[in-house]
Amino acid sequence: MKDIFKIREVWLAIVIAAMIGAITLRSPSFASPINLGQIFNDTSILIILALGQMSVILTRSIDLSMAANLCFTGMVVAMLNASHPGIPIFVLIIVAMFVGLILGAINGALVWKVGIPPIVVTLGTLTIYRGSTFVISGGKWVNADKMSPEFINFQRVDIFGIPVLSLTAILVVIVFQVFLTRTPLGRSIFAIGVNPTAAVYTGINGGRTKFVAFCMSGLLAGLAGYLWISRYVIASVEVANGYELNIIAACVIGGISIAGGIGSVGGAVLGSLFLGIISNALPVINISPFWQMAISGSAIIFAIVLNARSERKQGRIILKKAETA
Amino acid sequence: MSAAPTVRHIPDRLDKALTSILLSWESLLVLVAVAIFIANSLASPYFLDAYALSDLTFNFAEKALIALAMALLIISGEIDLSVAATMALTSTLMGFAAQFGVGTFGLVIIGIAVGLACGVFNGFLVTGLGLPSIVVTIGTMSLFRGVSFIILGDQAYKGYPESFAFFGQGYVWGVISFEFALFLVAAVIYWFLLHRTNFGRRIFAIGNNQVTAQFSGVRVKRIKFILFCLTGLMAGIASILLTSRLGSTRPSIAQGYELEAITMVVLGGVSILGGAGSIIGVVLAAFIMGLVTFGLGLLNVPGIVMSIFIGLLLIIIIALPILWRRFGWLIKA
Numbered sequence: 001m002k003d004i005f006k007i008r009e010v011w012l013a014i015v016i017a018a019m020i021g022a023i024t025l026r027s028p029s030f031a032s033p034i035n036l037g038q039i040f041n042d043t044s045i046l047i048i049l050a051l052g053q054m055s056v057i058l059t060r061s062i063d064l065s066m067a068a069n070l071c072f073t074g075m076v077v078a079m080l081n082a083s084h085p086g087i088p089i090f091v092l093i094i095v096a097m098f099v100g101l102i103l104g105a106i107n108g109a110l111v112w113k114v115g116i117p118p119i120v121v122t123l124g125t126l127t128i129y130r131g132s133t134f135v136i137s138g139g140k141w142v143n144a145d146k147m148s149p150e151f152i153n154f155q156r157v158d159i160f161g162i163p164v165l166s167l168t169a170i171l172v173v174i175v176f177q178v179f180l181t182r183t184p185l186g187r188s189i190f191a192i193g194v195n196p197t198a199a200v201y202t203g204i205n206g207g208r209t210k211f212v213a214f215c216m217s218g219l220l221a222g223l224a225g226y227l228w229i230s231r232y233v234i235a236s237v238e239v240a241n242g243y244e245l246n247i248i249a250a251c252v253i254g255g256i257s258i259a260g261g262i263g264s265v266g267g268a269v270l271g272s273l274f275l276g277i278i279s280n281a282l283p284v285i286n287i288s289p290f291w292q293m294a295i296s297g298s299a300i301i302f303a304i305v306l307n308a309r310s311e312r313k314q315g316r317i318i319l320k321k322a323e324t325a
Numbered sequence: 326m327s328a329a330p331t332v333r334h335i336p337d338r339l340d341k342a343l344t345s346i347l348l349s350w351e352s353l354l355v356l357v358a359v360a361i362f363i364a365n366s367l368a369s370p371y372f373l374d375a376y377a378l379s380d381l382t383f384n385f386a387e388k389a390l391i392a393l394a395m396a397l398l399i400i401s402g403e404i405d406l407s408v409a410a411t412m413a414l415t416s417t418l419m420g421f422a423a424q425f426g427v428g429t430f431g432l433v434i435i436g437i438a439v440g441l442a443c444g445v446f447n448g449f450l451v452t453g454l455g456l457p458s459i460v461v462t463i464g465t466m467s468l469f470r471g472v473s474f475i476i477l478g479d480q481a482y483k484g485y486p487e488s489f490a491f492f493g494q495g496y497v498w499g500v501i502s503f504e505f506a507l508f509l510v511a512a513v514i515y516w517f518l519l520h521r522t523n524f525g526r527r528i529f530a531i532g533n534n535q536v537t538a539q540f541s542g543v544r545v546k547r548i549k550f551i552l553f554c555l556t557g558l559m560a561g562i563a564s565i566l567l568t569s570r571l572g573s574t575r576p577s578i579a580q581g582y583e584l585e586a587i588t589m590v591v592l593g594g595v596s597i598l599g600g601a602g603s604i605i606g607v608v609l610a611a612f613i614m615g616l617v618t619f620g621l622g623l624l625n626v627p628g629i630v631m632s633i634f635i636g637l638l639l640i641i642i643i644a645l646p647i648l649w650r651r652f653g654w655l656i657k658a
Contacts, residue, residue, distance in 0.1 A: 120640075308457075
């Protein structure tokens, strides 16, 4: 099994390298370290979100409300910053993560305690969270001139030549890698996805594990909320509209199975980078940015076909899937 | 002559007790719809007006047409998130054709054909290649709308023939709009298809247990393929109506319709896990969503705030029966 995963990520990395190489033929400065660093920085928010989405997808669930959560928490911190410029930036980031966590926990609680299918829950909360953004803001925007300089500049500060935004993404990637592969909770997320029945027999609480996964995706959506608002320096109801599908696309391209249990942190990162490189490369090679959507759509379909082929090589199922009532 | 042998009659369904009808999902929806209707007429003096109520139907007819086909698809255990993108692509290609002077009849043919083609594409990917429909249709959603963006960019198509406006703006009889009449006819057809034909029974069979259905001789893949085609077809028809109503096409047309159509289906009592649901429920849910958005619109509530009500309605109305069951179980125990 492990070999297949390895091949999968190596394969994706080769495709990305080939893409960078092909674009560099057209525009030599594209592969420069500065530009590649820029692309990584641009993709950081997507990477953070994709890791949150991944932990949910691994448990056979889906979180459609991440972009709405991002929009809501972003508005909360932007309004806090606009009305109380004195609040330190670290407090605001903690507030963002906390608000995101609460919104994620609402999703998780509805899935765990009430037993509504995740897709229905998050379809509902998607509209509720985005609508609530309108309610708290009264439909007004928070512009750059209302935000404090620290709020805007914090994520642009370079530490050892790397912007804080990129560092945050790197940190989240490392924490997630350790969490998913080295902790009991992380392993139970995989176990629930691979075989829920077997997982229950080994003493894993399926509902609670899903709840935790939703909390994680909420927390990361909250963190991304601050990062997004301070990067694009505008908070409005329209922020990240429809972005939930980009997040899922990054996961799918990264080889994370929508049927749960299959996926890796490396895959999610590479899937995000794939989309990030496409959106950065199109203007460079003189293709209208309007092509981006169709290209990522084709990439998703292509990736699913490949995913399906690698998933067929699964081991023998010893314990039959139980009928879910 | 001996008496004719007595034939034991075994009904294929048991007679429903009155209480079970009263406690059914559909009755709950009727109650909610009536409550919203009364609340609306008390809240706004403009609500109880034939033309206002007729306007109301424009609010949901297009999405509800898609919801009818989507209900069948979801009952069979699949889903199609690409319907709004299908509408965008259909509308774009109709607009493209209209630039070359294609007449109303030709545009309708194009609309139906493009919608159907998108459905065939989805159906092929899901049933032909055996891929999970939720991610396939997320992919085709980007692809279809992406093609619209490639063709149109930030431009818009206008200049549809005058007679084309009838589909989205015309009235068939008195205050009954063409859109509403078409929705009612389609609802009857889908009701018949799902609840009165072998095809419909097979959809339920697939949704309840695909493997059993396969072993019982149901052509699972073929039926699912047909359902994807039907969903694409309905999206094409909905696109004709919407394009005709707006009179212009942008690539962002019908954005978010897929989620509203699915909300209608789920609100209508169709199990998102497949195997259960009724067309009457979906029709009632369409009315409820239309009533909520229209009533709140008369009260000058912005559209985005209405979406909170729709979202809450979706979660509460699904949570209630589950909590009710749990509550009842607690009392017995």
